[in-house]
Amino acid sequence: MFDDFFIRALVAGIGIAFVTGPLGCFVVWRRLSYFGDTLAHSALLGVTIAYTLEFNIAVSIFITSSIIALILVKLEKKTNLPGDALLGLLAHSSLAVGLVAIGFLTFIRFDIMGLLFGDILAVTTDDLLTIWIGGALILLVLKLIWKPLFASTVNYELAEAEGLNPDRAKAIFTILMAAIIAISIKMVGLLLITGMLIIPTAMARNLSDNPQKMVVFSIIGGLLSVFIGLFSSLEFNTPSGPSIVAAALVLFIFSLFKIKQTIQLKN
Amino acid sequence: MSIEKNILVKLKDVGFEQNDKWLVKGVSLQVEKGKIVTLIGPNGSGKSTTAKIALGIYKNIEGQVEKFTNNIGYVPQKISIDWTLPLRVKDFMLLTDNLKDDALDEALTLTGVKHLKDKNLGNLSGGEFQRVLLARAISKKPELLVLDEPVQGVDFTGEIALYELIKKISEKLNCGILLISHDLHTVMTATDHVVCLNGHVCCSGSPKDVARNNEYKALFGEQASQTLSVYEHKHDHEHSNDGEIKKN
Numbered sequence: 001m002f003d004d005f006f007i008r009a010l011v012a013g014i015g016i017a018f019v020t021g022p023l024g025c026f027v028v029w030r031r032l033s034y035f036g037d038t039l040a041h042s043a044l045l046g047v048t049i050a051y052t053l054e055f056n057i058a059v060s061i062f063i064t065s066s067i068i069a070l071i072l073v074k075l076e077k078k079t080n081l082p083g084d085a086l087l088g089l090l091a092h093s094s095l096a097v098g099l100v101a102i103g104f105l106t107f108i109r110f111d112i113m114g115l116l117f118g119d120i121l122a123v124t125t126d127d128l129l130t131i132w133i134g135g136a137l138i139l140l141v142l143k144l145i146w147k148p149l150f151a152s153t154v155n156y157e158l159a160e161a162e163g164l165n166p167d168r169a170k171a172i173f174t175i176l177m178a179a180i181i182a183i184s185i186k187m188v189g190l191l192l193i194t195g196m197l198i199i200p201t202a203m204a205r206n207l208s209d210n211p212q213k214m215v216v217f218s219i220i221g222g223l224l225s226v227f228i229g230l231f232s233s234l235e236f237n238t239p240s241g242p243s244i245v246a247a248a249l250v251l252f253i254f255s256l257f258k259i260k261q262t263i264q265l266k267n
Numbered sequence: 268m269s270i271e272k273n274i275l276v277k278l279k280d281v282g283f284e285q286n287d288k289w290l291v292k293g294v295s296l297q298v299e300k301g302k303i304v305t306l307i308g309p310n311g312s313g314k315s316t317t318a319k320i321a322l323g324i325y326k327n328i329e330g331q332v333e334k335f336t337n338n339i340g341y342v343p344q345k346i347s348i349d350w351t352l353p354l355r356v357k358d359f360m361l362l363t364d365n366l367k368d369d370a371l372d373e374a375l376t377l378t379g380v381k382h383l384k385d386k387n388l389g390n391l392s393g394g395e396f397q398r399v400l401l402a403r404a405i406s407k408k409p410e411l412l413v414l415d416e417p418v419q420g421v422d423f424t425g426e427i428a429l430y431e432l433i434k435k436i437s438e439k440l441n442c443g444i445l446l447i448s449h450d451l452h453t454v455m456t457a458t459d460h461v462v463c464l465n466g467h468v469c470c471s472g473s474p475k476d477v478a479r480n481n482e483y484k485a486l487f488g489e490q491a492s493q494t495l496s497v498y499e500h501k502h503d504h505e506h507s508n509d510g511e512i513k514k515n
Binding site: 028029031052147150151154155157158159160161162163164205208209210211212213214 | 319322323324335337339341343346347348349351352353354355358359362363364413442457
């Protein structure tokens with residue numbers, strides 16, 4: 001049962017869960033789930049560029065997503081369109097352009113399903129290095145910007161007034177979002193990365209009364225989702241991304257009962 | 268030069284324009300160590316805007332702001348906190364600074380809300396929340412305190428106690444305070460310098476001078492000035508409802 005590829009997938013998934021936990025909290029707190037979606041959709045474009053130029057996939061996705069984030073910031077300033085319309089515009093157009101580009105790349109065989117929904121068979125030893133080294137870097141940078149980022153999430157003006165430079169923290173956080181998408185795309189797939197970011201966090205919200213607890217529960221939720229999801233993926237031959245996210249959903253549903261209990265206790 | 272050294276923040280002829288409307292224009296003031304400067308003025312006169320300019324929250328401003336300290340405590344007028352974020356009072360207290368537990372306790376005790384330390388911020392009443400905001404601002408022992416309506420929603424006896432506390436803090440920490448307040452009585456008794464705003468600086472000076480000033484009277488009505496002065500002089504301009512200066 002424990003074939004080599006499965007161990008690799010498991011190790012990869014554990015690495016990703018450690019990073020998506022804390023990042024996911026900020027995605028939920030700062031209401032960035034559509035922003036995450038947009039960056040993830042643009043990752044497909046990054047993949048096609050990587051294949052065309054024979055370039056490292058994770059680096060290519062990271063650069064493409066970062067550029068899309070920059071374009072978004074520019075468009076927000078230059079147009080009168082609301083933020084969600086701009087996000088939709090960028091998400092779907094970059095996905096469309098990516099798919100069209102794949103259509104032209106007839107000389108390469110693409111596993112589109114794998115790109116969209118993740119593929120545990122595709123995780124190589126190199127990918128493990130990318131995930132664990134990249135993940136460690138993301139967590140390190142997040143720790144460094146934690147104070148200003150958290151303070152400005154609670155209240156931007158307080159953070160700005162008391163000299164924490166929230167704008168810089170926000171810009172760095174955007175780059176971290178692009179990075180997590182770059183390292184987790186093979187496992188979870190680009191359509192479901194946001195699910196991995198927000199569903200364990202949503203579960204954690206139901207169980208926590210303070211931010212530290214929420215981060216810890218979010219990581220635990222992510223780890224459990226990875227374990228349950230990957231085992232069922234192996235058992236039922238289902239794609240890895242949806243299996244992990246479905247497992248996260250089940251955990252979320254369980255966490256709702258905990259809320260019900262506390263409400264009943266209070267009454 | 269000793270006076271220069273005591274200056275914490277200095278605004279030189281600052282103004283801020285938003286959506287083609289000047290919220291404030293031509294405001295100059297300075298806050299020194301150990302002094303309380305109070306901004307008064309009707310709604311929409313640019314009090315909060317001036318405070319935000321002094322704090323560096325508004326960036327595209329006219330004029331100059333010189334800040335000589337980075338150790339600042341701020342109590343904003345309005346604060347909206349998103350409850351998707353679970354936050355206890357003690358988490359909130361540590362928001363911008365890493366403080367020791369006894370520093371937290373001391374500040375919370377001073378504002379009378381130590382018993383709320385482990386409570387969720389979302390479950391506090393308006394007055395309790397205001398006391399927590401004030402405790403957070405003073406807990407880091409700032410050099411400059413900017414307090415925008417710091418006692419709104421606090422009960423009457425608490426209000427007096429908190430203003431006394433603010434006065435005490437300014438003496439104890441020798442910090443400068445930029446205060447925005449509607450309570451004219453407190454302003455007149457606890458303040459070193461008053462700036463009366465209405466889109467621009469209407470008048471400024473010691474509380475007594477301002478109370479005698481005719482523009483102050485025009486803004487706040489006879490009653491407000493009667494408490495301290497009945498002095499009169501000619502008003503050289505009028506205001507329309509939005510604070511713009513009417514040309515006679």
